[in-house]
Amino acid sequence: MLGTLKGKITHEQFHNGQYFYRIIEAAPDQYSQPNSFKVKSGTQLGQVGNEVQINVRVTGFVREKPYTDKTTGQQKVFEEKIVNLEFVNLPPKK
Secondary structure (H helix, E strand, C coil): CEEEEEEEEEEEEEECCEEEEEEECCCCCCCCCCCEEEEEECCCCCCCCCEEEEEEEEEEEEEEEEEECCCCCCEEEEEEEEEEEEECCCCCCC
């Protein structure tokens, strides 16, 4: 699935030939916390403090983690949702 992310770069890291960015969106109002995303890219997207609008590929999966309920002793499964965002350099629309 493809999408667009618009926000400000708040953190940048280079590891194993890849850039990793933390990008926060503007909060919907003054009382809400802004959304924050980690984006992987093969190219540099900007510097900390830069505002960007980028195309991203959204992928993900669910990881099941079994556990024992401490109160009942019952076996249960916690579903951890993993979402990945990766920069995609799309050609301009004609």
